[in-house]
Amino acid sequence: MVNNNAVANTLQDVTGFSFPVIAGETYQFEYSIAYTAAATATGSRWTVSGPSASLLACQVTTPLTTTTSTFGNYAAYDQPTASNATSANVAGNLAFIVGIVRPSVDGNVIARFASKVAGSAITAKAGSLLKWVRTL
Numbered sequence: 001m002v003n004n005n006a007v008a009n010t011l012q013d014v015t016g017f018s019f020p021v022i023a024g025e026t027y028q029f030e031y032s033i034a035y036t037a038a039a040t041a042t043g044s045r046w047t048v049s050g051p052s053a054s055l056l057a058c059q060v061t062t063p064l065t066t067t068t069s070t071f072g073n074y075a076a077y078d079q080p081t082a083s084n085a086t087s088a089n090v091a092g093n094l095a096f097i098v099g100i101v102r103p104s105v106d107g108n109v110i111a112r113f114a115s116k117v118a119g120s121a122i123t124a125k126a127g128s129l130l131k132w133v134r135t136l
Contacts, residue, residue, distance in 0.1 A: 002121050004115060004121035005118065008114075009068065009114050010114055011114045014033065014109070014124050017034045020106075021103045021109055023106050026136075027052065028103045028133050028135050029130070030131045032096055032128075032135075033094070033113075034092075035094075035113075038115075038117075039120065040112050042086075043085045044062060044122040045062075045083040045110070046095040046097055046109065046112070047074075047097070050107055050109035050110065051104065051109075052105055054103075056099065056102075057073075057099055058096050059099060060074065060097050061096040062086065063095075065086065069088075081112070105126035113114075
């Protein structure tokens with residue numbers, strides 16, 4: 001799945017990386033998404049979107065360099081609002097999204113991503129992982 005939108009920082013869904021949720025139930029989720037960048041100067045943003053929720057607690061980790069990462073804790077969908085400045089590598093990057101959601105309505109939770117640079121590709125790779133479980 002490639003995002004090289006002509007408008008920088010434009011989110012798009014990661015096709016196939018969604019799971020169904022039922023209103024009032026609580027779910028724990030974890031995404032491990034391998035990705036490539038057109039250049040190390042092409043940063044990215046990774047997030048989730050879904051139905052309205054009475055609880056959303058989400059942590060996103062993305063690499064900036066080979067030794068540093070960005071960590072963010074969010075209580076709303078489509079956060080962070082901006083992309084990282086860089087990617088650690090052209091190939092071999094790994095974004096992590098973990099969280100808990102209790103939706104108010106039925107729907108689907110889906111991973112989303114964006115490129116910091118207009119027309120410069122961030123590509124989510126096959127072999128990435130989504131795990132989710134309904135909790136009590």
